[in-house]
Amino acid sequence: MNPPLGSPEPRTYSEPMRPPQPAVGQSPQPVRQIAISVEGLNLWYGKNQALFDVSLGFPARSVTAIIGPSGCGKSTLLRTLNRMHEVTPGTRMTGRVRLFGDDLYRSGMDPTILRRRVGMIFQKSNPFPTLSVRENVLVGLRLNGVRDKEVLRERLEECLRMAALWDEVKDNLNRPGISLSGGQQQRLCIARAIAMRPEVLLMDEPSSALDPIATARIEELVHELKETFTIVIVTHNMQQAARVSDHTAFMYLGRLIEMGTTQKIFQRPEHRQTEEYITGRFG
Amino acid sequence: MPLPAEKTELEDSPIPVGKAASPWGNATFRSVALAAALVAVAILLLLVWQLVSDSLPTLRAFGLKLLASEDWNAGAEEYGALPFIYGTVVTSAIALVLAVPLSIFTAVYLTDLAPVWIRQPLVSLIEMLAAVPSVIWGLWGIFVLVPWLRTAVFPALRAVLGPIPGVGSLFSGPIFGLGYLSAGIIVAVMIVPIVTAVSREILRSVPNLQREAAYALGATRWEVTRIAVLSYARRGLLGAAVLGLGRALGETMAVTMVIGNSPQISASLFAPGYTLASVIANEFGEAGADRMYTSALFELGLILLVITVVVNVGALLLVRAATTKGGSRFA
Numbered sequence: 001m002n003p004p005l006g007s008p009e010p011r012t013y014s015e016p017m018r019p020p021q022p023a024v025g026q027s028p029q030p031v032r033q034i035a036i037s038v039e040g041l042n043l044w045y046g047k048n049q050a051l052f053d054v055s056l057g058f059p060a061r062s063v064t065a066i067i068g069p070s071g072c073g074k075s076t077l078l079r080t081l082n083r084m085h086e087v088t089p090g091t092r093m094t095g096r097v098r099l100f101g102d103d104l105y106r107s108g109m110d111p112t113i114l115r116r117r118v119g120m121i122f123q124k125s126n127p128f129p130t131l132s133v134r135e136n137v138l139v140g141l142r143l144n145g146v147r148d149k150e151v152l153r154e155r156l157e158e159c160l161r162m163a164a165l166w167d168e169v170k171d172n173l174n175r176p177g178i179s180l181s182g183g184q185q186q187r188l189c190i191a192r193a194i195a196m197r198p199e200v201l202l203m204d205e206p207s208s209a210l211d212p213i214a215t216a217r218i219e220e221l222v223h224e225l226k227e228t229f230t231i232v233i234v235t236h237n238m239q240q241a242a243r244v245s246d247h248t249a250f251m252y253l254g255r256l257i258e259m260g261t262t263q264k265i266f267q268r269p270e271h272r273q274t275e276e277y278i279t280g281r282f283g
Numbered sequence: 284m285p286l287p288a289e290k291t292e293l294e295d296s297p298i299p300v301g302k303a304a305s306p307w308g309n310a311t312f313r314s315v316a317l318a319a320a321l322v323a324v325a326i327l328l329l330l331v332w333q334l335v336s337d338s339l340p341t342l343r344a345f346g347l348k349l350l351a352s353e354d355w356n357a358g359a360e361e362y363g364a365l366p367f368i369y370g371t372v373v374t375s376a377i378a379l380v381l382a383v384p385l386s387i388f389t390a391v392y393l394t395d396l397a398p399v400w401i402r403q404p405l406v407s408l409i410e411m412l413a414a415v416p417s418v419i420w421g422l423w424g425i426f427v428l429v430p431w432l433r434t435a436v437f438p439a440l441r442a443v444l445g446p447i448p449g450v451g452s453l454f455s456g457p458i459f460g461l462g463y464l465s466a467g468i469i470v471a472v473m474i475v476p477i478v479t480a481v482s483r484e485i486l487r488s489v490p491n492l493q494r495e496a497a498y499a500l501g502a503t504r505w506e507v508t509r510i511a512v513l514s515y516a517r518r519g520l521l522g523a524a525v526l527g528l529g530r531a532l533g534e535t536m537a538v539t540m541v542i543g544n545s546p547q548i549s550a551s552l553f554a555p556g557y558t559l560a561s562v563i564a565n566e567f568g569e570a571g572a573d574r575m576y577t578s579a580l581f582e583l584g585l586i587l588l589v590i591t592v593v594v595n596v597g598a599l600l601l602v603r604a605a606t607t608k609g610g611s612r613f614a
C-alpha cells in the first residue's frame with residue numbers, strides 16, 4: 001500500500017501505551033514542563049492579519065483551554081501548533097513554535113511527521129465515511145506502514161478503550177464509522193488521533209456540535225487523556241473551559257490578552273477585557 | 284428624476300412587488316413548467332414510437348435474429364447488427380479506459396494539487412476543448428493522429444503487447460491506421476473534457492474537513508487524495524465515467540471518419556470496424572426507398588437509443604446522489 005514513511009525517531013509499535021514516566025526527583029510542587037512554546041507569533045491570511053505577536057507556553061500533560069469571542073484567532077493559533085494552517089493557501093507566519101524545544105518551523109522539519117506527534121480533533125467529527133470503525137482507527141497506522149496484524153489488533157482495542165468507545169462498538173467493528181451517533185463519531189476521531197501515539201492533542205471546539213450528554217462524555221475523556229497527552233482545547237463555552245482545563249488563555253482580536261491557571265483567570269483576571277468576557281458582558 | 288418615476292412604475296405595476304405572488308401567476312408558471320416537461324417526455328416517447336414503428340418491417344421479418352447476426356449485406360437482405368454493436372462497445376470501452384483515469388487525475392490536479400493561480404486558466408482551456416466540433420476532431424484524427432499512430436505507436440504496441448498470450452490477440456494483425464483503436468483514442472480525447480468537468484465538481488463537493496482529517500494524521504498530499512478525497516468521491520466519479528460512456532456510445536462524426544467503416548468483427552484493435560451511429564449516418568442516403576434497408580437502420584437506431592438512455596439515466600442518478608446527499612449515502 002504505502003512505503004513506511006520513516007520518522008526521525010522510529011518508535012516501536014508493540015509496546016503498550018502508557019503515560020510518560022514522571023521525572024525522577026520531582027519536587028512536591030512540580031513545575032510543569034512546557035510541551036509547546038509559542039514565541040512572537042504573527043499570522044496573515046492574505047493581507048489580513050489574524051494573530052498579533054502571540055507568545056505563550058502550553059504545559060505538558062495538562063489541559064490548556066483557549067477561550068475568546070468568535071473570530072479572535074483561537075482556531076488559527078491552534079492550527080499553527082501542527083502546521084495545519086499551511087494547508088490553507090495564502091497564509092504567512094512569523095515567529096517560533098517549539099515542541100519540547102524542537103523548532104516546528106525549522107527547515108528539515110517534515111509537517112507530515114510533525115502531525116503524527118501533534119494530533120488534532122475538529123469541531124465537527126469527520127470519520128472517513130467509506131471506512132469501518134476499525135479502519136478509521138487504524139488508518140493512520142496503515143499510512144505509517146504498520147502491517148503486523150497482532151499490533152494492529154492490540155492498538156485498535158487500546159485506542160478505542162482510551163477513547164471510551166470500546167464497549168459500544170466492540171461487537172461490530174466492521175460497521176461504517178459514520179453509522180455511529182454524533183458523540184460516538186467524535187470519540188472515534190479521538191481514537192483515530194491517539195492511535196498515532198501523539199505527544200499533544202489539539203481539540204478545536206470538539207463538543208460544540210454535540211448534545212449535553214455527549215459533551216459531558218467528551219469532557220470526562222479529556223480529563224482522562226491528560227494523564228497521557230498534553231491537551232490544548234479551544235472552546236467558546238466558558239463553563240467547559242472552567243471544568244476541563246488546568247490553564248486558560250484568553251484571546252481577543254488576534255492577541256493573547258492573558259494566560260494563567262484556570263482558577264486565576266476565572267476568579268481574579270488581571271485584564272478588564274478578560275473579566276468582561278468571562279462575566280458574559282461581551283462575546 | 285428617473286428615481287421617482289421608477290418608483291411610481293413599480294407601485295402601479297400589475298404584479299404586486301414585495302407582496303405574496305398572486306395565485307394566478309403561480310398557477311400559470313406551474314402549468315407552463317409542467318407543459319414544458321411534458322413536451323420533453325412526449326418528444327422522447329414519440330421518438331421511441333417512431334423508431335419502433337419504422338423498424339417493424341425488420342423486427343417482423345427477422346425478430347431478434349438481427350441482434351445476433353454478424354452479416355450486413357443490404358443487397359442480399361442480410362441485416363446483422365452485431366458488428367455495429369461490437370464496434371460501438373469496443374470503441375467506447377477503449378475511450379473509457381483511456382479517458383477516465385486521465386480525467387480523474389486531471390480533476391484531482393485541478394482541485395487539490397495545482398497552484399491556485401493556474402487552476403482557472405486550465406479549467407477554461409478544458410472547457411474550450413469541449414467546444415471543438417466533432418468534425419474538427421475527425422479531421423485532426425485523419426490527418427494528424429492516425430498517421431502518427433500507424434507509423435509510430437501501433438507498430439510499437441504490436442511489438443510489445445502482441446506476443447503476450449491472451450491480450451496479445453488485441454494487438455496483432457495488420458495495421459491499417461483506421462480502426463477500433465484509432466476511433467477509441469479520438470473518442471477518448473473528445474470525452475476527457477466532460478468527464479474532467481464532472482469529476483472536478485464531484486471532487487469539489489468533498490468537504491474540506493475530510494481532507495483535514497487526513498492531513499492531521501500526517502498524510503502526504505497524495506495520501507490525502509487517496510484516503511480522503513477519492514474514496515469519499517468514488518460513487519460520483521463512477522457517475523462521471525458512466526456519463527462519459529453515454530457520450531462515447533453516441534459519438535458519430537469523428538468516429539465515422541477514423542474507424543474504417545467496415546462491418547466486421549475482428550479481435551485485433553488495429554482492424555477497421557463500424558459503429559451503430561456511424562452506419563446510420565453513412566447508409567441512410569443509400570437506403571433510400573428500400574423499406575427493409577431503412578427499417579434495419581431504424582432498428583440500429585433503436586438499439587443505440589435504448590443503450591444510451593439507460594447509460595445516461597444511470598450516470599445522472601449516480602452523479603446526483605453523489606453531489607446532493609453528502610456523506611449520508613454511505614450509511
Ligand SMILES: Nc1ncnc2c1ncn2[C@@H]1O[C@H](COP(=O)(O)OP(=O)(O)O)[C@@H](O)[C@H]1O
Pocket residue numbers: 045048050068069070071072073074075076077088
Ligand atoms: N481560511 C481563512 N481564510 C481567511 N481568513 C480566515 C481563514 N480562517 C480564519 N480567518 C480569519 O482569521 C480570523 C481568526 O479566525 P479563527 O482563528 O477561525 O477564529 P476563532 O477560531 O477564534 O473563531 C478571523 O477574522 C477569520 O475571519
Ligand SMILES: [Mg+2]
Pocket residue numbers: 074075076204
Ligand atoms: Mg474556531
